[in-house]
Amino acid sequence: LTKHTAFTNFKLYLVQSANPLLPATGLTVACQRSFDSAAFANCTTATATEISGGWYRVDLSADDLNGDSVAFKFTAAGAVQTGFTCVPQPT
Numbered sequence: 001l002t003k004h005t006a007f008t009n010f011k012l013y014l015v016q017s018a019n020p021l022l023p024a025t026g027l028t029v030a031c032q033r034s035f036d037s038a039a040f041a042n043c044t045t046a047t048a049t050e051i052s053g054g055w056y057r058v059d060l061s062a063d064d065l066n067g068d069s070v071a072f073k074f075t076a077a078g079a080v081q082t083g084f085t086c087v088p089q090p091t
């Protein structure tokens with residue numbers, strides 16, 4: 001990932017909170033990001049689109065990658081929250 005450069009089709013996988021061995025499907029997944037340890041805020045594309053079998057995709061805009069360290073979290077009712085941290089490369 002490159003700082004302040006859009007990244008399309010970022011993929012993530014979610015599992016059910018009631019049974020973490022099963023994929024979480026048919027959910028509305030909220031996408032949030034935090035720059036450099038600030039509070040989380042919605043990503044430009046605030047929800048992910050389901051692909052299938054617990055896999056989802058979201059387009060990250062240049063604004064979503066405009067930090068030296070960016071944490072992402074993905075939440076949905078009925079799913080275990082997932083997230084990751086990245087250090088975008090300079091442009």
